[in-house]
Amino acid sequence: MIQRQLEKKLKQLYKYFPVVSLNGPRQSGKSTLLKNTFPKLPYVTLENPDGLEIALSDPRRFLDGYPNGVIIDEVQNAPQLFSYIQGIVDSNKKIKFILSGSQNFLMNQHISQTLAGRVGVITLLPLSLPEMKAAGLLKDNFSQVAYTGFYPRLYDKKIPPSLFYPSYLQTYVQRDVLQLIKVTDTSLFTKFIRLLAGRVGQLVNLSSLSNDTGVTVNTIKAWISVLEASYIVLSLKPHHENFAKRLVQQPKIYFYDTGLLCYLLGIQNPKQVDTHFARGGIFENMVIIDLLKNKLNNAQEGSLFFWRDKHGKEIDCIIESAGNLYPIEIKSSLTKSLHFFSELNYYKELAKNKSKKSFVVYGGKEIVETKDGAMLPWNDMGALYKI
Numbered sequence: 001m002i003q004r005q006l007e008k009k010l011k012q013l014y015k016y017f018p019v020v021s022l023n024g025p026r027q028s029g030k031s032t033l034l035k036n037t038f039p040k041l042p043y044v045t046l047e048n049p050d051g052l053e054i055a056l057s058d059p060r061r062f063l064d065g066y067p068n069g070v071i072i073d074e075v076q077n078a079p080q081l082f083s084y085i086q087g088i089v090d091s092n093k094k095i096k097f098i099l100s101g102s103q104n105f106l107m108n109q110h111i112s113q114t115l116a117g118r119v120g121v122i123t124l125l126p127l128s129l130p131e132m133k134a135a136g137l138l139k140d141n142f143s144q145v146a147y148t149g150f151y152p153r154l155y156d157k158k159i160p161p162s163l164f165y166p167s168y169l170q171t172y173v174q175r176d177v178l179q180l181i182k183v184t185d186t187s188l189f190t191k192f193i194r195l196l197a198g199r200v201g202q203l204v205n206l207s208s209l210s211n212d213t214g215v216t217v218n219t220i221k222a223w224i225s226v227l228e229a230s231y232i233v234l235s236l237k238p239h240h241e242n243f244a245k246r247l248v249q250q251p252k253i254y255f256y257d258t259g260l261l262c263y264l265l266g267i268q269n270p271k272q273v274d275t276h277f278a279r280g281g282i283f284e285n286m287v288i289i290d291l292l293k294n295k296l297n298n299a300q301e302g303s304l305f306f307w308r309d310k311h312g313k314e315i316d317c318i319i320e321s322a323g324n325l326y327p328i329e330i331k332s333s334l335t336k337s338l339h340f341f342s343e344l345n346y347y348k349e350l351a352k353n354k355s356k357k358s359f360v361v362y363g364g365k366e367i368v369e370t371k372d373g374a375m376l377p378w379n380d381m382g383a384l385y386k387i
Contacts, residue, residue, distance in 0.1 A: 001387055002135045002152060004033050005297035006124050011037065013120030013299070014096065018089035021115075022100045023107050024124035025231030025256060026172065028102045029152040033124060034071050038098065042066055046075035052077055059084050070095040076101040082114040089118055093217050103176060103230055117170060125231070126150035126257055128293040129379055142332070142363055142378055143273035149259015165263035169193075176230040181222060187300040188213060196233060196253055197264035201281035203250040203308075204235065224253075231256050236288065239305035239318050241325070246310040254285045261285060283332035287361050287378055288317055291328075294385045307347060315347050321387050324356045328384070331362045341372035 008197040010033070015021045015118040021287060024030050035043055044066075046052045054060045055078035063070075063084055075081060085097050099119075111119055133139040137155050139145050148154060148161050151168075173186050181190045192213050199205075204224070206217045214221070227233040235251040255261040265278055273279060288304065295302045303321065308314040317328040327347050331340050344358040358373030361381060368375040 001036060001232070002029075002127065002131060002155070004029060004124070004135075005128065005131055006122060006299075007037055009122055009297070009299040010034075010117055013122060014038070014098070017120035018093065018096050019085060019115055019119040020096075020098045021107060021111055021119050021121045022098065022124055023121065023231075024100075024102065025126070026102045027151045027153050028124050028126045028231075029170065030124050031073055032152070034073075034100060035099055038071060040312065041069055041071050041098065043071045043073065046077040047074045055081055063088060069098075071098045071100065073100045074102065075099040076103050076107050076110065077275055079110050082110045086114045086118065096378055103180065109200075122299050123293075123296045125293045125296060127152055127155075127291070128297060129290050130294075130385070132378065136381060140365075140379070141270065142283060142286075143270040146258040146286050147262050147267060147270040147273050149257045149262070151257065151259065151317065154259070161259050161263065162268065165260055168260065169263070172230065172232065177226060180226045180229065188215070189223065192195075192220075193227070193313060194231070194264045196227070197255065197261055198278070199253055200255060200261060200278055201252060201284045204247060204253055205250070209257055216369070221274075232260070234289065234292070236304065236306055236317075239307045239320070239325075241307075241351070241354070245313075245350065248308045248310065252306055255287055256289060258282055258286045258289075276318070280332045283378070284330045284364065287330045287381070290381070291317065291319065291384060313343060315343060319384070319387050323354075325354050326359065326384075326387050327351075327355050328359045328361060331360060334363045336362070336366070336368055336375055338372065340375070341370070345372060 002026040005074045022030050022034065044051050046055055059080050088095055129138060153159060153160065154164055161284060173190060177183055177189060195209060195212055201218060206220050209220045217367060234254045234256060236254055237251050238247055238249065262273065265276065267273055267276055274281060292302045292304055303319060305318045305320065306316060307318055315327045316330040327344050329340050329344055340360045341358060348355045360373065360375045361378055362375055363375050363378060367380060376383060
């Protein structure tokens with residue numbers, strides 16, 4: 001079994017909270033992690049029709065069947081359970097519940113309404129680069145890693161990505177999208193996801209997406225919200241510090257998994273990643289999501305941003321930590337170049353004492369320290385994980 005970094009934080013939350021909520025995308029390994037971390041707790045999934053029927057029709061009887069606590073997977077399918085769980089943990093401090101779900105919006109909505117103050121919330125994304133390295137699964141070839149993606153099942157069952165991702169996308173659309181919003185044309189929604197993939201790492205242009213799909217801007221906003229809520233895409237927000245410069249306001253779009261991104265882009269093998277027009281965007285996507293995984297695996301807020309002014313000056317990623325800013329440039333090039341620090345130096349001059357050490361993450365293999373900052377290989381970003 002692949003050791004997950006989040007296990008330690010999961011145990012800590014279980015110690016201090018009567019309810020623990022583990023969110024994350026489908027197939028990210030939530031069920032496996034929970035079963036292995038808490039082997040003595042019974043496990044039930046509300047994607048099982050029998051269990052779901054009882055939970056919906058008689059929630060009190062359903063919960064009475066687990067007098068010592070239980071792991072409930074896909075709990076958002078039975079929202080009435082939340083208020084009963086509140087009553088149970090308020091009256092009996094010894095009973096604990098672990099709740100899991102793959103729809104962030106529904107989970108957070110129910111938790112904030114009924115379990116606020118009683119629940120510890122964490123998120124499990126697919127495998128991180130350090131997790132794969134520790135398990136001996138990380139290849140040296142960026143294109144191979146990006147094409148395969150990071151869902152544990154791909155490695156556990158040795159499923160070819162060409163078989164996994166079409167099924168994953170179809171299952172996602174049928175289950176999550178249709179549950180969250182009324183989409184009358186699922187093929188059009190799938191086309192929209194592919195259009196987003198073609199814009200990976202770019203500013204979100206709602207009008208352009210509206211024109212290309214033939215739906216309204218408000219519909220585009222709703223669709224993006226659904227993709228965010230079910231952990232398909234991440235909207236990376238621009239940093240709010242303007243340093244006397246006019247900044248862009250639109251977020252940038254990234255995908256939580258590069259394997260799904262490559263599938264949506266029509267990439268059929270790792271070699272095609274090397275020559276694809278979106279190669280730089282795929283590389284940037286992988287690095288940013290891995291930095292986010294590191295934050296979430298340590299139960300920290302994903303305090304990642306980008307910075308771009310009206311003149312096109314841009315920093316790919318900024319980590320905000322303890323009031324300090326750490327600017328990062330991401331380059332897929334295998335070759336080292338001091339030119340990579342030009343935008344970083346421009347930003348550091350504007351940010352002055354708020355901007356700390358600069359970093360470049362690149363496609364090469366060596367860690368290089370320069371007067372302007374550190375250059376880190378994509379598969380050895382340890383210095384960034386410590387921020």
